[in-house]
Amino acid sequence: GHQYANILTETKGRVAIITLNRPDALNALNSPLMKDLNDALRVYDADEGIGAIVVTGGEKAFAAGADIKEMQPLTFVDNYKKNFIGDWTGVTTIRKPILAAVNGFALGGGCELAMMCDIIYAGDRAVFGQPEIKLGVIPGAGGTQRLTKAIGKSKTMEQVLTGKFMNAEEAEKAGLVARVFPAASLLEEVLKVAKTIASYSLPSVLMAKEAVNKSFEVPLSEGLHFERRLFHSLFATEDQKEGMDAFQNKRKPQWKHQ
Ligand code: CAA
Numbered sequence: 001g002h003q004y005a006n007i008l009t010e011t012k013g014r015v016a017i018i019t020l021n022r023p024d025a026l027n028a029l030n031s032p033l034m035k036d037l038n039d040a041l042r043v044y045d046a047d048e049g050i051g052a053i054v055v056t057g058g059e060k061a062f063a064a065g066a067d068i069k070e071m072q073p074l075t076f077v078d079n080y081k082k083n084f085i086g087d088w089t090g091v092t093t094i095r096k097p098i099l100a101a102v103n104g105f106a107l108g109g110g111c112e113l114a115m116m117c118d119i120i121y122a123g124d125r126a127v128f129g130q131p132e133i134k135l136g137v138i139p140g141a142g143g144t145q146r147l148t149k150a151i152g153k154s155k156t157m158e159q160v161l162t163g164k165f166m167n168a169e170e171a172e173k174a175g176l177v178a179r180v181f182p183a184a185s186l187l188e189e190v191l192k193v194a195k196t197i198a199s200y201s202l203p204s205v206l207m208a209k210e211a212v213n214k215s216f217e218v219p220l221s222e223g224l225h226f227e228r229r230l231f232h233s234l235f236a237t238e239d240q241k242e243g244m245d246a247f248q249n250k251r252k253p254q255w256k257h258q
Pocket of ligand 1: 024025026028029064065066067068069085105107108109110112131132135138139140141143
């Protein structure tokens with residue numbers, strides 16, 4: 001496959017694995033890394049052989065945030081002209097499910113990147129936080145918005161205003177992460193989930209993700225309307241006939257569209 005300087009990529013069946021790979025900087029998310037990540041995500045999103053994508057980091061850090069060395073000299077005008085961090089949202093334009101497998105630190109932009117993914121799984125020693133306040137700034141890649149939607153106002157305010165860290169157990173209890181696994185088996189467990197998702201009919205998987213994400217953008221009545229239209233439209237696929245026929249005949253469905 002394609003070689004990137006700041007990430008590793010591999011595929012296992014219909015699952016793609018992207019590993020953030022700047023271990024010396026605890027996977028600090030500099031611009032070249034974010035470009036590599038966005039490029040790889042776009043390639044897998046377009047790849048007919050891929051049905052789900054796992055994004056992971058190292059044992060010590062998923063990612064310790066945006067790169068502080070890169071940011072320190074930046075000025076307002078630099079940031080404004082380049083729309084600094086704006087391109088990170090490329091992650092949220094990916095249509096296939098992205099699962100974050102977080103071991104170690106997911107801080108600042110690292111936590112924000114995890115929150116741009118569709119499901120977060122954590123190793124039992126993972127640490128989440130938005131410590132930007134300690135650097136004289138605030139979260140800039142969605143921390144104040146996505147964390148509030150994930151864990152509510154009071155817990156988010158505490159994270160963002162104090163910079164304190166949350167461990168994996170707290171993060172699961174708060175609803176930020178779906179499940180916690182022993183650190184050593186995290187990736188294996190997440191790959192099982194990704195394999196399951198990638199085994200389903202792709203149109204229904206894409207629409208499921210699209211519908212859940214819609215709930216963050218529109219009022220309930222609009223979201224329900226959108227959901228029902230998508231639900232209706234899936235009856236135009238062969239896979240709806242196949243899935244329901246397979247259920248009735250107690251056999252495994254053979255999906256046409258993956
Ligand atoms: N940017 C650049 N380099 C980083 C980094 C970051 N965010 N986080 C860690 N590193 C580097 C360190 O500078 C160090 O490099 P050197 O060996 O060259 O000094 C190396 O990674 C190892 O880090 P530490 O020696 O600090 O490791 P530790 O185990 O003592 O501490 C840590 C680990 C608590 C995660 C600590 O590294 C830390 O606090 N990192 C910064 C966390 C942070 O503030 N993140 C938010 C960044 S701002 C942001 O993300 C903005 C946004 O919203 C988009």
